[in-house]
Amino acid sequence: MVMSALAESDAFQVTYSSAINPIAINKMHEWILDIKTSDGTPVTDAEVVINGGxxxxxxxxxxxxxxxxxxxxGKYRVEGVRFHMSGYWEMRVTVKANGIEDTVVISLEL
Ligand SMILES: [Cu+2]
Incomplete structure (x- = not known):
């Protein structure tokens, strides 16, 4: 059982799946990101940078x-995810592919 949700920017759709559900505070875990263009085409060669807070x-x-x-x-493994307190978090996934760079903001209430 994974926790999964879709977030979108103008250029990209990102579905994240957490390896733990519910996401536990202070537990290191991994996510899988499923990255598509806004028209639903998998993005197979993305450069991905993750920020948040x-x-x-x-x-x-x-x-x-x-x-x-x-x-x-279009699927990417993300390691090193950990949240150290409950509350409202944003994960900002910046995707660079096909000459386009855009950031998808994932909202999380933990
Ligand atoms: Cu805080």
């Missing part, structure tokens, strides 16, 4: 999650 607390992530594997067909 809690806007209300003015702090970032306690770790530096990174894509560690391109799984093909």
């Amino acid at each position: 809690m806007p209300a607390h003015n702090h970032g992530l306690p770790t530096s999650p990174k894509v560690t594997q391109n799984l093909g067909q």
